[in-house]
Amino acid sequence: MTVPKLWEVRGTKNISDSVYSARIPFRIPAGEGRFMERFVNTFMTVDRGVCLIDAGVAGSTGSILGMVRDTGREPGEVSALVLTHSHPDHIGGARAIQKATDCIVAAHQAERAWIEDTALQARERPIPGFSTLVEGPVQIDRLLADGDRIQIGGDRSLGVIHTPGHSPGSISLFLEDEGVLISGDALPVKGAIPVYDDPVASVRSIERLEGLAGVKILLSSWDSPKKGEEIKMALANGKEVIRALQAAVAKAVRKGPDLSDVTRRVVETLELPETALPVISRTVAGHLRAMDRRPP
Ligand SMILES: [Zn+2]
Numbered sequence: 499m500t501v502p503k504l505w506e507v508r509g510t511k512n513i514s515d516s517v518y519s520a521r522i523p524f525r526i527p528a529g530e531g532r533f534m535e536r537f538v539n540t541f542m543t544v545d546r547g548v549c550l551i552d553a554g555v556a557g558s559t560g561s562i563l564g565m566v567r568d569t570g571r572e573p574g575e576v577s578a579l580v581l582t583h584s585h586p587d588h589i590g591g592a593r594a595i596q597k598a599t600d601c602i603v604a605a606h607q608a609e610r611a612w613i614e615d616t617a618l619q620a621r622e623r624p625i626p627g628f629s630t631l632v633e634g635p636v637q638i639d640r641l642l643a644d645g646d647r648i649q650i651g652g653d654r655s656l657g658v659i660h661t662p663g664h665s666p667g668s669i670s671l672f673l674e675d676e677g678v679l680i681s682g683d684a685l686p687v688k689g690a691i692p693v694y695d696d697p698v699a700s701v702r703s704i705e706r707l708e709g710l711a712g713v714k715i716l717l718s719s720w721d722s723p724k725k726g727e728e729i730k731m732a733l734a735n736g737k738e739v740i741r742a743l744q745a746a747v748a749k750a751v752r753k754g755p756d757l758s759d760v761t762r763r764v765v766e767t768l769e770l771p772e773t774a775l776p777v778i779s780r781t782v783a784g785h786l787r788a789m790d791r792r793p794p
Pocket residue numbers: 583585664683
């Protein structure tokens with residue numbers, strides 16, 4: 499009998515020599531006692547220091563600090579929590595993690611307002627169950643920009659790549675020496691509900707990731723790790739998801755421009771679940787804005 503490794507028991511996955519991941523399941527209320535089952539992956543680099551990437555939802559702290567302990571390290575060794583962007587399933591546990599580890603919190607400038615003022619985010623992007631997913635605001639200690647480096651130990655560092663579209667300050671992180679690219683939510687996943695603010699910026703960001711040399715493993719918050727040829731496929735599929743939605747919106751808007759009507763028609767055309775409606779309407783609005791920007 500094979501004895502499973504500790505991290506497999508706990509759900510911590512060893513991705514490469516220094517990168518680990520933990521999968522956090524959660525539910526979004528979808529009305530009348532129904533729920534949308536979701537999950538999000540959080541990541542960690544382990545070298546001389548420990549760096550956490552994303553904080554999951556409220557209540558994820560046990561799983562995330564469990565991932566730290568599974569590798570024989572202590573929560574006190576966590577030096578930084580890097581947030582790929584401000585959405586609830588990425589910042590929900592940030593406050594508790596910051597308290598438990600006394601780490602610095604880093605995120606892109608364009609995500610600052612929604613991380614430091616979660617009530618503002620709940621007003622401006624009111625997703626169902628927001629208050630159950632987010633523990634509260636957290637202060638950002640380091641503002642990140644494209645091209646920045648985050649030290650993970652010795653002379654090793656993560657490169658910051660600004661990949662807007664999903665949100666204005668979404669970032670991807672690249673550990674060049676192991677070829678590990680963490681794309682956060684920058685890449686729409688085939689079969690999942692497409693969520694992004696700006697389809698044009700999203701495609702541009704995916705194309706930028708396609709142009710990166712030396713990517714051996716692609717880690718997305720919503721998908722399983724991709725290797726080799728699967729990486730090209732996942733990036734191409736991300737663009738395909740956006741193109742399909744663009745076509746569905748273009749068709750739906752011919753019958754009338756009302757956002758909720760267009761969204762309903764799009765959900766029907768793409769055969770998405772009804773529970774997708776509140777989440778996808780923002781994505782559809784992004785497509786409508788992008789269409790207005792085009793010359794007649
Ligand atoms: Zn997101």
